[in-house]
Amino acid sequence: MYQSSKIPREDSPVSIIGAGVAGAWQALLFAQAGHDVTLHERSDEAMMLSTSHWAGGMLAPYCEAEAAEPIISRLGLQALDLWRRELPDTPFNGSLVVAHRRDRNDFERFAKLTTGHRRLDATALAELEPSLEGRFRDGLYFAAEGHVEPRRVLPKLHQRIIAAGGTIKFNSEPAPDDIEGIVIDCRGIAARDVEPELRGVKGELILIESSEVSLARPVRLIHPRWPLYVIPRDDHLFMLGATSIEAEDWGVSVRSALELLGAAYAVHPAFAEARIVEFGSGLRPAYPDNLPRISIDNNRIRVNGLYRHGFLIAPALAELTLAYVDHGRIDNEVMRCV
Numbered sequence: 001m002y003q004s005s006k007i008p009r010e011d012s013p014v015s016i017i018g019a020g021v022a023g024a025w026q027a028l029l030f031a032q033a034g035h036d037v038t039l040h041e042r043s044d045e046a047m048m049l050s051t052s053h054w055a056g057g058m059l060a061p062y063c064e065a066e067a068a069e070p071i072i073s074r075l076g077l078q079a080l081d082l083w084r085r086e087l088p089d090t091p092f093n094g095s096l097v098v099a100h101r102r103d104r105n106d107f108e109r110f111a112k113l114t115t116g117h118r119r120l121d122a123t124a125l126a127e128l129e130p131s132l133e134g135r136f137r138d139g140l141y142f143a144a145e146g147h148v149e150p151r152r153v154l155p156k157l158h159q160r161i162i163a164a165g166g167t168i169k170f171n172s173e174p175a176p177d178d179i180e181g182i183v184i185d186c187r188g189i190a191a192r193d194v195e196p197e198l199r200g201v202k203g204e205l206i207l208i209e210s211s212e213v214s215l216a217r218p219v220r221l222i223h224p225r226w227p228l229y230v231i232p233r234d235d236h237l238f239m240l241g242a243t244s245i246e247a248e249d250w251g252v253s254v255r256s257a258l259e260l261l262g263a264a265y266a267v268h269p270a271f272a273e274a275r276i277v278e279f280g281s282g283l284r285p286a287y288p289d290n291l292p293r294i295s296i297d298n299n300r301i302r303v304n305g306l307y308r309h310g311f312l313i314a315p316a317l318a319e320l321t322l323a324y325v326d327h328g329r330i331d332n333e334v335m336r337c338v
């Protein structure tokens with residue numbers, strides 16, 4: 001099933017298509033390694049056409065182990081070091097998992113299926129997050145996890161690419177076949193023309209504003225259907241996320257809105273007075289096994305299928321692609337030669 005593939009020439013120019021989190025990390029590591037990098041993006045700088053724009057931005061390799069394959073934790077742990085190295089101001093102040101009484105069994109199951117957490121009683125929970133005082137009997141604290149604000153971190157990554165000598169062309173939608181040299185296709189769900197197995201898994205979110213609640217880290221609320229969470233942003237904003245629906249339409253349904261807002265209210269009743277700032281949704285690019293792939297066809301490389309874990313794993317995927325181009329190293333779990 002796997003064929004050998006000719007290693008591209010190290011000194012060829014590298015064109016990356018798609019400046020979402022996958023493409024941005026590829027461009028950054030290749031530019032830093034001395035390659036002549038051009039990153040093409042069909043959106044303008046606001047990146048409204050990328051799934052990454054709509055993401056929560058949690059860097060949560062331990063929590064994700066509850067539902068994801070071990071490869072996600074492996075790549076995620078590798079990636080945390082890269083986030084720390086490239087953007088040292090990334091907050092790594094952990095994440096919390098809490099549950100209401102009726103979801104107690106799911107909470108215990110979550111605790112059993114994950115590592116890297118410490119159980120906090122109500123007092124310790126309130127010390128860590130004073131706004132949660134009296135709200136929950138206990139919680140799981142994943143101290144080593146982090147989170148980024150996608151709408152701030154993508155421009156920062158883009159700036160670092162330019163600082164490393166790369167070029168970014170916004171409003172640029174080249175045909176891959178017309179490009180010389182190495183092409184790394186990071187078009188996410190738009191790459192379906194060459195990756196017919198890709199599907200979009202819709203994630204809905206709501207942005208709210210409240211000055212009555214203050215959180216320092218993402219709080220996940222155990223829920224029988226979806227991992228619902230509240231992520232604090234700057235300026236008293238909170239992102240409520242995220243549904244996971246096998247559909248490729250846009251917008252937020254009334255039912256999803258009720259569930260997301262209900263989760264916020266369950267975390268803290270003061271959220272009832274919060275102002276709704278935005279409803280939004282994005283399509284997570286996923287293969288049937290929900291695992292990421294680096295597909296290599298000589299000097300055409302496709303990085304896709306980041307599904308629910310783009311921010312968590314993109315840096316590690318970029319490191320793997322670079323190791324292949326520079327040294328011919330193949331990671332059998334993620335790469336396939338086509």
Ligand SMILES: Cc1cc2nc3c(=O)[nH]c(=O)nc-3n(C[C@H](O)[C@H](O)[C@H](O)COP(=O)(O)OP(=O)(O)OC[C@H]3O[C@@H](n4cnc5c(N)ncnc54)[C@H](O)[C@@H]3O)c2cc1C
Binds near residue numbers: 022023047054174187
């Ligand atoms: C609601 C929600 C919450 C999420 N929360 C998290 C989270 O907390 N943590 C996490 O790790 N992940 C999270 N994700 C998943 C994450 O957002 C995705 O895995 C990730 O954004 C995929 O990145 P990508 O770069 O592959 O695709 P995209 O971000 O979609 O980037 C692809 C880019 O390619 C561009 N493009 C397409 N075609 C062309 C072309 N022909 N020429 C030029 N450019 C082109 C597009 O405009 C786009 O900017 C979440 C997703 C959603 C929807």
